[in-house]
Amino acid sequence: MPIFTSLDSRGPISGSLLSMLNTLPGEDPDIGTDLLLDTVRSVRDAPDILSDEDLQLALLILYSLHYGGLGNWDPRWEWQAKPLSIRLVIEERFESVLRGLLPVPDLPPAEAEAVAAELFKLTAEDSSPSVSKYVARQASVEQAREIVVHKSLYTLKEADPHSWAIPRLQGRAKAALVEIQADEYGGGRPDQVQATIFAGTMRGMDLSDAYGYYVNHLPALTLASFNMMSMFGLHRRLRGATTGHLAAFEMTSSISNRFYGNGFRRLGYGADVTWYFDEHVEADAVHEQIAGRDLAGALAEDEPDLLPDIIFGAQACLYMDSLTGAHLLDTWNREESSLRQPLSESVALP
Amino acid sequence: MSSQQRSSPSITACPDGLLLIRGDIELLTGTGDEITRKRKTIALCRCGASTIKPHCDGTHKLINFTTDNPQEPAAKPTEKSTTGSSTTDLQETVSDELGTERRTPSS
Numbered sequence: 001m002p003i004f005t006s007l008d009s010r011g012p013i014s015g016s017l018l019s020m021l022n023t024l025p026g027e028d029p030d031i032g033t034d035l036l037l038d039t040v041r042s043v044r045d046a047p048d049i050l051s052d053e054d055l056q057l058a059l060l061i062l063y064s065l066h067y068g069g070l071g072n073w074d075p076r077w078e079w080q081a082k083p084l085s086i087r088l089v090i091e092e093r094f095e096s097v098l099r100g101l102l103p104v105p106d107l108p109p110a111e112a113e114a115v116a117a118e119l120f121k122l123t124a125e126d127s128s129p130s131v132s133k134y135v136a137r138q139a140s141v142e143q144a145r146e147i148v149v150h151k152s153l154y155t156l157k158e159a160d161p162h163s164w165a166i167p168r169l170q171g172r173a174k175a176a177l178v179e180i181q182a183d184e185y186g187g188g189r190p191d192q193v194q195a196t197i198f199a200g201t202m203r204g205m206d207l208s209d210a211y212g213y214y215v216n217h218l219p220a221l222t223l224a225s226f227n228m229m230s231m232f233g234l235h236r237r238l239r240g241a242t243t244g245h246l247a248a249f250e251m252t253s254s255i256s257n258r259f260y261g262n263g264f265r266r267l268g269y270g271a272d273v274t275w276y277f278d279e280h281v282e283a284d285a286v287h288e289q290i291a292g293r294d295l296a297g298a299l300a301e302d303e304p305d306l307l308p309d310i311i312f313g314a315q316a317c318l319y320m321d322s323l324t325g326a327h328l329l330d331t332w333n334r335e336e337s338s339l340r341q342p343l344s345e346s347v348a349l350p
Numbered sequence: 351m352s353s354q355q356r357s358s359p360s361i362t363a364c365p366d367g368l369l370l371i372r373g374d375i376e377l378l379t380g381t382g383d384e385i386t387r388k389r390k391t392i393a394l395c396r397c398g399a400s401t402i403k404p405h406c407d408g409t410h411k412l413i414n415f416t417t418d419n420p421q422e423p424a425a426k427p428t429e430k431s432t433t434g435s436s437t438t439d440l441q442e443t444v445s446d447e448l449g450t451e452r453r454t455p456s457s
Contacts, residue, residue, distance in 0.1 A: 118425055120366075179390075182390070183389050187389060187390055252408055255409070258401070285368065285405070285408045289364050
């Protein structure tokens, strides 16, 4: 039986949503009606939805109805009209804000090699602040533990958000995504599942590997990065963005994981902690080629209309990475915690 | 699975990058010892700068490795080429940037 962390609400929307989910679906037919109207207003008035603590937590909770793992709520809530309607209201603004921030550049020809080259170019040009270099050179143990806590929201479910796209792709693109995801999921060996290896990293740093244990610590931007992947994955029409996101994610992974591995070794951590990062140096050098050429590239050839979204997905990945990276380095430079509340010295494990 | 059902091995020469190996293929050291294959599809270093040879670690992107063949067969030694001293110098820069010990290939 999993132990669920009690989630702290971050405002009226996440608070009312948690109250609603703690009832049974159908128990009160009017429940959620006011919440939906309040969400419309809150979304409309939000100055920056990407860093809106209340709305991003609400979205995370809503997606968790599909993934599981965040609360002991009645599982029928997953397909109730009210939570789905609230989700759509938040998603609509979330997506439009991202698209507004990231105008699609000149597109390459819809040919696999050209699309892969464009994605490699985009990710190489990315000049966002490098958290991994900071970790390699100077991060403290406390900062290293913080970065692992930030990463845990996605990495304890590593590969899951992109896997939503598998049945939404066909032919070559589907085969390529499955080729990558099969490796992420351990190639049939449960101990090799990337999320499981990462759980070992967390335990090796005296952190809880229970999913959601640190959600109350995580700022909106960290939630938004994961929410964006879930939004892309759960909408069939956004399958192009999912493939572009995965390609950019993989293309920025192998080298940064080398930095992370070296940083954690510098701090004295052993192979139980660094295995995850070392593993990704080799794995993602493979995955980035498949993702660029056989997944995103083949999809562009097969469905040329999706090319703008493929590029958008890659841009969105890089953009959210740059925002979260800037947040981490800014707070650390001010000698503050990058989390909403610092980790306690010794963390009580559940 | 019968051998007929197995897909034949393939090697994809990725532009400006690695060699992607798929299918059943024996990976051996120079003395004939088997190199452990941890995943179904693997990437072998082609630029010479990987820190986990024979596998690729993505370093080719840091050193601007290119698989374009030189236009002129007798390129001047000072020109940047895919091999030779420029790669070595860059690799040192990359290693220096990493700042710390390198990963041992035994893991």
